[in-house]
Amino acid sequence: MIDIHCHILPGLDDGAQTSEDSLAMAREAVKEGISEIIATPHHQHPSFQNDGSSVRKAVDALNNDLEAAGIELIIRPGQELRLYGEMTQGLASGSGLALADSKYVLIEFPSSEVPAYAARLLYEIGSEGYIPVIAHPERNKVFKEDPDKLYELVKNGALTQLTSSSVTGYFGKDIATFSRELVEANLVHVLASDAHNLVNRTFRMQEAFHVLEEHYGRDLVYSYQENARLIAEDKHVYLEPPERVVKKRKKWLGLF
Numbered sequence: 001m002i003d004i005h006c007h008i009l010p011g012l013d014d015g016a017q018t019s020e021d022s023l024a025m026a027r028e029a030v031k032e033g034i035s036e037i038i039a040t041p042h043h044q045h046p047s048f049q050n051d052g053s054s055v056r057k058a059v060d061a062l063n064n065d066l067e068a069a070g071i072e073l074i075i076r077p078g079q080e081l082r083l084y085g086e087m088t089q090g091l092a093s094g095s096g097l098a099l100a101d102s103k104y105v106l107i108e109f110p111s112s113e114v115p116a117y118a119a120r121l122l123y124e125i126g127s128e129g130y131i132p133v134i135a136h137p138e139r140n141k142v143f144k145e146d147p148d149k150l151y152e153l154v155k156n157g158a159l160t161q162l163t164s165s166s167v168t169g170y171f172g173k174d175i176a177t178f179s180r181e182l183v184e185a186n187l188v189h190v191l192a193s194d195a196h197n198l199v200n201r202t203f204r205m206q207e208a209f210h211v212l213e214e215h216y217g218r219d220l221v222y223s224y225q226e227n228a229r230l231i232a233e234d235k236h237v238y239l240e241p242p243e244r245v246v247k248k249r250k251k252w253l254g255l256f
Contacts, residue, residue: 001032001033001034001035001205001225001228002034002035002036002037002038002225002228002229002231002232003029003034003036003037003038003192003193003195003203003205003228004038004040004078004099004100004104004106004133004161004190004192004228004231004232005038005040005080005106005135005161005163005192005193005194006025006029006037006038006039006040006192006193006194006195006203007039007040007041007042007080007194007195007196007201008022008025008026008029008037008039008062008075008195009022009039009041009055009058009059009062009075010022010058010062012041012042012048012050012054012055012058013041013042013045013047013048013050014042014047014048014196015041015195015196015197015201016196016197019062019065021197021198022062022065023065023066023069023071024198025195025197025198025202026062026066026069026071026073027071028198028202028203029073029195029203030071030072030073032203032205032206033205033206034073034203034205035072035073035074036073036074036075036076036232037073037074037075037076038075038076038077038078038099038100038232039055039058039059039075039076039077039078040078040079040080040099040106041055041058041079041080042079042080042082042108043055043079043080043081043082043095043096043097044081044082044084044087044090044096045080045082045108046082050079051094052077052079052094052095052096052097053094055077055078055079055097056077056097059075059076059077062075063075076099076100076101076232077097077100077101078097078098078099078100078106079096079097079106080106080107080108080135081096081097081105081106081107081108082107082108082110083107083108083109083110083115083118083121085117085121087105087107087121087124087125088121088124088125088128088130091105091125091128091130092128098130099133099231099232100231100232100234101234102231102232102233102234103129103130103131103234104131104133104159104231104234105125105130105131105132105133106133106135106161107122107125107132107133107134107135108135108136109134109135109137109140110140111139111140111141112140112141112142113141113142114140114142114143114149118153119152119153119156122153122156122157122158123156126156126157131157131158131159132157132158132159133158133159133160133161133189133190133231134150134153134158134159134160134161135161135194136161136162136163136166136194137150137160137162137182137187138162138163138166138175138178138179138182139163139166139171139175143178144174144175144178147178147181147182147185147187147244147245147247148244148245150182150187150245151185151187151242151243151244151245154187154242155242159189159190159237160182160187160188160189160190161188161189161190161191161192162179162182162183162188162190162191162192162224163191163192163193163194164191164192164193164194164203164204164205164207164208164209165193165194165201165204165208166179167179167191167208167211167212168204168207168208168211170204180215181245181246181247182245183212183216183220184245184246185242185243185244185245185246186239186240186241186242186243187242187243187245188224189224189227189237189238189239190224190227190228190231190237191205191208191209191212191224191225191228192228193205209221209224209225212224223238226238
């Protein structure tokens, strides 16, 4: 299994703070069945700046530590890029990083807004040969209130990444319900952990896949896992035609 969104690099952002934290997270990832992680520290975030060269150095150092500790896990470079106007220039210069040096770029929106220039910027990214992957749209206030905004972005070529803790209900019932609505509208393409630590922001990948399989079947689980692999290998992902979200407030078979 491949996790395409994880804050495992030590001391770069609000994820792992020390090398010991990173190794502990790595051991837990292996227990979850994860064999490869794309490290995605925040970049162009109001609180964190991690340019491409510093991320690559941190990835090399952590891979060396993992090998020395006998932990069978591979770390690859990436970033969680906060949406900003000069994103295409940053990617071209190497300050910004795509996921595992692929054409896929993990993009974070502010949690309470969808900037007016978002559609234009995602178009510009696409025109340069990149494919935007919107991180955790289920946790964005605007998308929750008006999911048609997300539908339009996906219809025009963006992908989305759902977070395991959202599926399992860790972030609350409303986000779990909205996650289900996005899944059912084919507005989700890959599941990732967005793990930051082992206390309150851990992996929960197996638990999330269990929930998805129980309610949507093994084929959906396979497609999300396969898409993670295809992203890491810079290949085309599996897509279903996106649909508009039909708002309905039903319990997930009594889960909540």
